[in-house]
Amino acid sequence: MTSTLDIIASVDPVPWARSQMAFTLAVHIILVPLGVSWAAMALIANYRGIRKNDADAMLLAQRWSKYMAVTFAVGAATGTMLSFQFGLLWPNFMAQWGEVFGIPFAFEGLFFFTEAIFVAIYIYGWRRLKPWAHFWTGVPIVFTGILGSVAVVSANAWMNSPEGFTLDAAGNVVEVDPWGVIFNDAMPLMSLHMVLAAYIVGGFLVASVYAVGMLRGRRDRYHRLGLIIPFTVAAIAMPFQMGAGDSLTRWVFDTQPMKFAAIELVAETSSDVPETILGRLNADGTVSGGIPIPGLASWLSDPGTGRSTVVQGLNSFPPDEIPTVRQINTVHLAWDVMIGLGSLMFLVALWWGGTWLLRRNMPQSRLFLWVASSLGVVSVICMEAGWIVSEVGRQPWIVYELMTVEEAATTNTGVWITFIGFVGVYMALAAATLYVLRRMSRRFRTESAADHETPYGPAETSEVMSGTNEETPVGAP
């Protein structure tokens, strides 16, 4: 017994805390785009439904709001876990920086509160509220969703660009300037990048479901609208995202040179730095493999000076103040994935826009539907990769150049247990959520969902009917 306890007590909490934070954030970030952008897409359909008396659009808006009820609830639950984990995993970070880092969250709480209230009114108000009154109860969701994510990203940006406080000689926070904290240097571009990502991922994710439905032969107007509305939203956001991403990268080049060196795999400070596609950094500091595009990284960093732009290399930083070799390789690979998939989505957005301009209609080919049906997953991977670039590239710092992740972590050795617990519960939750969404979609198609108010009600005929449909492929509402 004692030996077991000793073993438990000797487990280093830091890697487990890091893994738990990474895992729970990686799951939550998939639900964020749906929470931020789905309401806007539902309102577009809702508006069309009322204005043009469009029954298909109205039905889409109603069903989307029902799905939203599920994804929003799961997103709220996984989001709450993050507030717990700030404390449970990083108590020293919170003790030292809580009064600074917490400020954006006070405002995020405000926005999230408002959002949750109007989400409830909107999704429960279909039957008894007047159509336009009901429509307007959805509008605050769009704004609070955007403002809420801006507030959260502001806190994250502060970790990259810590400002707005005064330290005493012992390194304790003595005075805080809330304005400086919230509007820190990294905040505008990082927030813009994330909000656009939320619209792109949300749009492509929803559209992909209808693309699958169309591939399976459900090419009615309802499915076409279900693809066109979200796809157009994502496609419009895409070019802006390219611009926002480019500006943000240049901000990193200017202010976080070590992250930039990891991104571009720059071993030694030099000019005319190539953009290396793939490839890896070795423990001895050399780069092997990969396809270098001569001078491109220098040129992109500052087109003004072109290929003569000097990029700081990894060798110019103390080794304990930059990410480890493994982390650098992770950052670089994630960067390549983000840029690759982002460019792919940009091309598809051009395809979409071009076809609309030329033919006043969406692309009709099966190839397009195949591509569109993959973009949901592709956009999620792209966003996850971007998030890895930002967070792993910041290592070993939790607060850039002020506190390391190691210093911030809990001393509680039981973190590995909660890590296993979280992985298990999140897996089950993901499976259950997908199961419920698919069941809803199947139920909508069998169209006999008149009465389901009663929890634990007796099995209804609709279930028996849908039972016979189990074999038919599903995947679209």
Place this chain on the structure above:
Amino acid sequence: MSTVAAIILFIAIIGYSIFGGADFGAGFWDLTAGGTARGEKPRAVIDRSIGPVWEANHVWLIFVLVVLWTCFPDAFASIMLTMFAPLSLVAFGVLLRGSSFALRHALLNTRDRRAFGALFGVSSLLVPYCLGAIVGGIVSGRVPAGGIAGDPVAGWVNPTSIVAGLLAVCAVAFLAATYLVWDARRISDDAMVEYFRRRAVGAGIAAGVVALGGLAVLANDAEYLFAGLLSRGLVFVILSALCGLATLWLLTRAQHRGARLAAVGAVASTILAWGVAQWDYLLPETLTVEAGAASSGTIWAVTVATGLAIVLVFPAFGLLYFLDQRGLLPDEGMPESSPARAEV
């Protein structure tokens, strides 16, 4: 300035208790409603009652956490380190409660609903108990100041924690039952009115017994709080007892609206009694509110956010409850065969 932060924190705790707490209590009654057939009607009332509001109610918890860590970061770190185990349980409970309720709501078939319903009920029991136990550990001085860990087991497994945990469970069950009486009356289901009325009375008596017995425990285990309850906090202790008795009396006289208000008064004044009795300590008796508070710039920012919340969130929250009480938020979406929207 630090006093302002403490007041905001306690307003948030009271908000979470009377809104979020009632949702946990509803989960308790859902869990104890019996088998599929017997529990069908009470569960229908519960589902209808908390469906539109639970998510907004849940945000109070986030607000409590944010205010605590932003305004009192040292105490937050100490609590998180000491209470790692019960807080992890709370986290899992909150996660499972919310998602399983939402998932159950979206499903039709009995087997799945029963599984998610059981998760919803069990986690609704676990969360208030653990939160109560954490408060018990704090008030009995088991969380040390200075961002360090206290005893990871005795911190929340001790006489005061057990009393506070049980009291929390009884209080939320009591609160929920008085709300559910009202909601059952709104859909004019007399059998359910009676069903929840009996449970409200039972839970109210249980809460009273635990509270009285708890005082005896506090006398030995949490002296500072006990002394405070009998001096500074006495007026709230008496108010809480009077409100509790008034609730029981109003329930037996079928004054459901009054009973609901009195129940809110009982729970709110219990929490006020705790806050006032523990004053001016954040962590009795090692860290005062003043010593533990963040810098004034931070507290200003939180006060501004709270002010904005009063301007923006409270009217919205009021609108939600107004629409809900008027029966204007009957269900998600609408039955698609319904012609209700066709006349538009």
